[in-house]
Amino acid sequence: TTFERVVAINLVAPFLLSQACFPVMHAQKHGSIINIASIAGLFGIADRVAYNASKHGLIGMTRTLAAEWGGLGIRCNAICPGWVKTEMDAADQSSGAYTDADIINRVPMGRFATPTDIAQGIVYLADPARSGFVNGHALVIDGGWTADASWDTLRLTHRAGNAS
Numbered sequence: 001t002t003f004e005r006v007v008a009i010n011l012v013a014p015f016l017l018s019q020a021c022f023p024v025m026h027a028q029k030h031g032s033i034i035n036i037a038s039i040a041g042l043f044g045i046a047d048r049v050a051y052n053a054s055k056h057g058l059i060g061m062t063r064t065l066a067a068e069w070g071g072l073g074i075r076c077n078a079i080c081p082g083w084v085k086t087e088m089d090a091a092d093q094s095s096g097a098y099t100d101a102d103i104i105n106r107v108p109m110g111r112f113a114t115p116t117d118i119a120q121g122i123v124y125l126a127d128p129a130r131s132g133f134v135n136g137h138a139l140v141i142d143g144g145w146t147a148d149a150s151w152d153t154l155r156l157t158h159r160a161g162n163a164s
Contacts, residue, residue: 003050010054015061018076022069030073034125035062036118037078039142055080059138066136075135077125082142084113108144117141 014035025031040048041055058078065076083089083103093099104110121141125131140146 006050007054011057014058018065025074026072032126033076034122035078037080037138039080039082039140039146041080042146063136070135077134078138079118079121080138080140081118082107082113082145084115084118106145108148111143113141113143
């Protein structure tokens with residue numbers, strides 16, 4: 001089924017990869033696993049049950065491995081990107097459900113995330129000199145999408161700088 005395929009790709013594969021990396025990281029007494037989750041793993045979205053469930057599961061797995069392996073020197077964290085222009089987005093957008101403007105207007109910073117934005121978060125989490133005590137964290141990189149629960153008109157007014 002589609003559900004099983006999505007869960008296999010987004011949850012089972014990272015679990016198997018983590019298990020495969022464990023012996024090397026355990027032997028060297030350090031390592032950093034960085035899973036790519038999604039802000040969809042932080043809340044529910046209608047019509048996205050397989051994707052959301054897999055990303056919720058990935059965040060849970062990340063935190064569990066952080067708790068289990070942290071004492072062995074192995075850190076496990078996740079990146080939770082917001083909306084990035086990807087092939088998956090293009091396929092979704094072709095349905096006519098939303099436009100670029102719909103997304104841009106929803107993000108307080110007024111743009112899509114870029115691959116570079118996501119890569120910078122990964123570099124931070126991978127660098128033990130900068131994030132050596134960060135373990136079990138789901139780093140949100142979404143331009144404020146998940147932080148903003150205001151009404152659309154309020155958000156647009158604030159972004160334009162017309163309100164305090």
